[in-house]
Amino acid sequence: MQLEPYIGEPDVERLKAALKGKPVDRVPNFENLVDDQHVAKLLGRQAGNTLSYGGDPAKGAGEAVGRPMKAADFLEFCQLTGQDVMVIEALWTPFKKRTPDGTLKTVADRSVKTRQDWEALVLPGEADIEDRLQYIREYKEAVKGTRIGVMLLGGCILQTLYEMVVGLTDFMMMCYEQRDLVEEMLEVSTVYFEKLSEAAVKEGIDILYVADDFAWKNGLMIPPALFKEIWLHRMARIIAPAVNRGIPVMFHSDGKIDDAVEWLIDIGVDGINPMDPYGIDYRDYKKRFGSRLTLSGNIDVEWPLVHGTPEDVERDVKEHMDVLKPGGRYIAGSSHSITNFVPHENYIAMLNAIHRYGVY
């Protein structure tokens, strides 16, 4: 199966318009990540996955890998697939530990269990921000002469703590038993991402994309009232540099986020991703939020993308289009990412169907 020609060259103004609820020529297509084997098949060469050059697809560029996908490769990927934007990963707060030989190592071993552990960490600084800004400049230079845009993906203030620094069970207990410590850690992350957002906006990013998984398939991980108190005002500060300048903001959390959607709208989020099908009924969300929020994703990675046929994929894309396309505010894509276990023909079938049924 081959990619079919599509109408409308990749153009970040399309994606920005979709996020702001303005008319577009076709429904934009967007993926958080497309894994390396799909990229290699599209480009005819190894180029890493779309969040990193040769690294862990679940974790983006990170320390072990060093850099995002090379700009020329991402540009060609966008031209082939019709995606309007290149994404620079800056998901995690770079907390570090000093090793016995004196070098700094990013914390990802969930070893911070006490205040003493926390106080031994080396906190993020200007050099960490500059590390990401260099790639924004590289991408901005590469897109000159095209209409493709640059997006920064960051903001995991909560998830960095439970996924990398503390560990889920200990972090959840900390939320009740050591709230002051939790807030202190969140605050350090917030200050880092506030500065990064401000600097990225000044470097000319087109869209700010923030991600922080705070929900599972039944609802929020933390009681909504507590979560709102410790998290929302901080996320508002992180996105403020974009919101205040009218730059579109998209937000990502897996799971059922019902309790938080109105809050996200209130702080200035324009769109949500990935509309996790295990917790979200896209028809319901279209009715409830479709005029105030752009909806992105929801084509189920499990079925049809992994276990279905290309025909199943096409049918499901069409069903989504029938519901989500009218009135705009829709960005089509998978319910998270196109990982290597998605058959390539199903990925291509999804792109072709989006381009076929997405024209206004």
Add this chain to the structure above:
Amino acid sequence: MSILDAIYNVVLEGKRNEVEGLVRQALEEGVSATDIIEKALRPAMDEVGMRFSKAEFFLPDLILAAEATKRAIAYLRPLLGEGGVASRQETVVIGTVQGDLHDIGKNLVVATLEGTGYRVVDLGVDVAPERFVEAVRTHKPAVVGFSALLSTTMVNIPRTIDALREAGLREGLLIAVGGAPVTQRNADEWQADIYAPDAGTAARIVNEKLAARLKNQEVL
């Protein structure tokens, strides 16, 4: 309020630092260890699991309640004699199947199983079928649990079940499966005995299945 009610309440409220004192008090008042477990700790964990499944409780509630129960059971375990509750505290071997590095859901299930009193052997993530086989041979569990978060790696669940069958270990073993992409339909297809849609219900369903099996054995 009776001392058993007080223990039930501190578990429900996740007050893990208070539970040991109340358990000690209950023993001093002449309440048996078996009654503390069966009339306070298990009902409390069942209630916590139910509220979690209904989204009335959240992860901190579930984890703190499991921690409280775990502490209480650790305190009581040496006091439980042959033929008592301890002899029914079965072992559960659990792991995330080969190729899958996700452990959050599995760790929650471990917490609730330990909180309910099971001895849990956690094999971690990316566990090859032969490691499950070896663990079942070594620990002789009543239940072996498989977790998978990815729809591709979940195909390793039936492969591991086959490996247990080929090793002659399937009979008499309850197989439990769970994880985001796993459904009851998958569980039926793989002839698994236990399917838990979430961590809140996992321990309760394991309790029910083991109790049912014990009852059948008694009848036989």
